[in-house]
Amino acid sequence: MNKLIVTRRQNKIMTAVCTDGKIGEISLEPEDGNSFLGYIYIGKVKNIVKNINAAFVEFAEGQTGYYSLTENKVHLFAAEPGRGKADSVPSFRPLKAGDEIIVQIARDSVKTKAPVLTSNLNFTGKYCVLTAGKKGIGFSSKINDSLWKQRVKQKIAENLEGSWGIIVRTNAYQAEEALVLQEFSDLKALCIKILQSASHRTWGSCLYQAPSAFTAAIRDSYTGFLDEIITDCDKIYKQLYQYMEQSQPEALRLLKFYDDPLLPLDKLYSLEEAVEKALSPKVWLKSGGYLVIEYTEALTVIDVNTGKYDGKKTLPETIMKINLEAAEEIGRQLRLRNLSGIIIVDFIDMSLEEDRNKLMKCLNEICARDQVKTTVVDITPLNLVEITRKKIRRPLHEQAGLH
Numbered sequence: 001m002n003k004l005i006v007t008r009r010q011n012k013i014m015t016a017v018c019t020d021g022k023i024g025e026i027s028l029e030p031e032d033g034n035s036f037l038g039y040i041y042i043g044k045v046k047n048i049v050k051n052i053n054a055a056f057v058e059f060a061e062g063q064t065g066y067y068s069l070t071e072n073k074v075h076l077f078a079a080e081p082g083r084g085k086a087d088s089v090p091s092f093r094p095l096k097a098g099d100e101i102i103v104q105i106a107r108d109s110v111k112t113k114a115p116v117l118t119s120n121l122n123f124t125g126k127y128c129v130l131t132a133g134k135k136g137i138g139f140s141s142k143i144n145d146s147l148w149k150q151r152v153k154q155k156i157a158e159n160l161e162g163s164w165g166i167i168v169r170t171n172a173y174q175a176e177e178a179l180v181l182q183e184f185s186d187l188k189a190l191c192i193k194i195l196q197s198a199s200h201r202t203w204g205s206c207l208y209q210a211p212s213a214f215t216a217a218i219r220d221s222y223t224g225f226l227d228e229i230i231t232d233c234d235k236i237y238k239q240l241y242q243y244m245e246q247s248q249p250e251a252l253r254l255l256k257f258y259d260d261p262l263l264p265l266d267k268l269y270s271l272e273e274a275v276e277k278a279l280s281p282k283v284w285l286k287s288g289g290y291l292v293i294e295y296t297e298a299l300t301v302i303d304v305n306t307g308k309y310d311g312k313k314t315l316p317e318t319i320m321k322i323n324l325e326a327a328e329e330i331g332r333q334l335r336l337r338n339l340s341g342i343i344i345v346d347f348i349d350m351s352l353e354e355d356r357n358k359l360m361k362c363l364n365e366i367c368a369r370d371q372v373k374t375t376v377v378d379i380t381p382l383n384l385v386e387i388t389r390k391k392i393r394r395p396l397h398e399q400a401g402l403h
Contacts, residue, residue, distance in 0.1 A: 004221070006214045006231040006240070007265050009275070012399075013236065015214040016271060023274035025335050028399040029213040036063070036105040036115060037393060038124075038210025040194060042078045043067075043117065044203045045099045055095055057103055057117055060204055065117035067103065069095065072119045074133060076102035078198045100203050102195065108394050112297075121194075123187040126219050126248065127172040127180045130187035131165035132195075138167040141373075145173065152177055156184070164188060174223045213393070215243050218251065220371060226251070232258040232265040278336050278396055285329055289322040293333065295397060299342035302330060306348060319348045320355050324362055331366035334374065338399075340391040347383045356383070363387075 003018040009028065017025040029035065036059075043059035048069075055067040075093075078100040095101070107116035121132040137153050137160065149168075156166055159181060172180045194207045201207065211219065214236065218229060229251075231237050237257050244252050258265045266272055277283075283291040288308035294301045304326040306318070330345060350356050360379055367374040367387065377386040393399075 001227040002225050003228045003230060003269075004214075004217055004226055005265065005269055005271070006229070006233070006236050007271065008233055009266070009271070013212070013214060013233075014266075014271065014275075015217050016269070016274065017217070018269055023269070023271070023278075023336070024332060025217075025338075026275060026278055026396055027213045027217070027338070027393070028275075028396065035108055035213075035393070036060075037108045038105060038122075038208075039206055040102065040104045040121065040208035042100055042198055042201055042203050042205045042207065043103045045095055045097050045101065047097055048095060056114070057101065058204075059103055059105070059117065060206070063115075065103065065105065065115040066113075067117040067119075074119060075099070076119045076121075076133075076195070076198075078102055078201070078203075102198050102207065104208075107391050110391070110394060110398065121191060123191055124216075124219070125169075125183040125187055127169055127175055127183050128187070129167040129169065130184060130191060131167065132191050133163055134165045135163055136165045138165070140168060140170040140172075142170045142368075143168070143173050148173065152180070155181065159184070171223045211243070212239070215240070218244065218248065222371075226254055229255045230258050230265065231256075275400070279400060283329060283333060285322065285325050287322055287325050289326065291326060291329060291333070293337070293339075295395070299344055300339050300395075302333075302343065302345045304345065304347050316350070316352060316355065319350055320358070323347045323350065323355075323359050327359060327363045327366055330363075331369065334367075334387075334389055335370060335372075337396045338393060339395055340372075340389045343387040343389060345385040345387065347379075347385060349383050360385070 001020065005016045005018055007014050012028040012030055015027040015029065016023050041059035043057035043065070046056045046058050046064060048055045053069045055069060056064050057067045058064045075095050101119065102121070103117040103119060104121050105115050106118040109115045120134050123130040137156050139149050143149060152168060152172070155177060160166065166184055168180065197207060218226070218240070229240065231240065237255070240255055241252070244255060281293055283293065285291070285307070290305050290307045292303040292305065304323060306322055326347065333339065334343070347359065350359065356379055360376065363385065364376050367376050370389070372392065373390040375388045377388060379385045
């Protein structure tokens with residue numbers, strides 16, 4: 001069974017995905033909500049740095065973000081007339097210090113790096129993502145049915161106007177097409193409302209708050225994946241019930257309130273132990289081998305070691321067995337620890353090209369299961385494998401306050 005567990009841990013809200021009794025994903029979200037990911041603000045341009053072609057925008061008191069002028073060609077000036085109308089003509093005038101613009105936090109701050117801001121607003125639903133400012137119709141890479149995509153693309157194109165764009169998510173493939181179109185229409189109405197409200201709001205105003213991590217976990221889960229949603233917190237239960245009643249009423253039956261004073265929820269699922277293991281640099285494999293996971297400012301390094309393995313196979317067979325087991329565990333650790341950016345894996349040296357190809361094929365299949373975009377780039381003659389994983393939220397060790 002697949003269960004989503006939401007509980008309190010110290011001063012944070014913990015969201016965990018449990019599959020067949022094993023914790024596969026963990027998120028720790030401060031109760032005071034200091035993550036701004038997905039929020040939309042009216043920000044003020046503090047300064048423009050020409051040599052990196054970027055601006056730094058203060059979007060809240062004492063909160064400044066990085067705004068790329070290369071990626072953001074069109075700026076959403078807060079006081080621009082006709083803001084939010086489908087046929088409004090965007091302003092292409094250059095940005096200058098003091099300008100007030102509408103920005104969305106595209107990435108949380110990571111260590112010493114400021115949050116990344118964008119003028120290309122995104123609104124995520126269960127079936128699609130509305131992109132304001134980026135035209136076009138895209139599909140999840142996990143949808144391979146070309147005939148279905150062609151049919152849906154034609155229907156969406158009939159309802160697409162102005163500067164709107166849409167990305168059709170994996171869940172849409174299992175849903176009625178009418179639901180996808182209705183959600184797109186609802187997200188568009190929400191975006192228009194937010195843009196129009198900017199004209200009478202002041203700098204630093206928050207125009208939109210993104211869903212909490214535990215709400216987003218329900219929205220982003222594949223249809224039919226979750227069997228239960230469990231919480232032992234009355235306030236969280238009410239929030240989840242309200243969200244699901246409004247957005248996913250068909251899933252309300254999965255929501256359960258856990259109330260057993262003799263066996264707390266975190267003890268029942270060994271959540272504290274799962275967090276400790278997910279924060280440990282060493283991960284043991286069933287074979288006796290182990291991984292060592294180390295974080296640096298630029299990338300994450302994972303080292304694969306033979307450890308205590310004492311099998312009777314030949315050396316190449318032993319290495320292949322441990323590397324394949326390590327690949328499966330690495331896929332799990334990427335999700336569990338929410339690792340992102342550049343990840344370098346030092347597999348045990350393999351002399352045969354055939355074995356290297358087998359490992360890469362296996363690793364590609366494992367990474368393709370990840371809901372977050374994950375790409376296996378290449379393997380070097382030294383058996384170093386480069387993986388990239390899209391940065392969204394902070395990695396778990398930062399969420400837990402470890403740097």
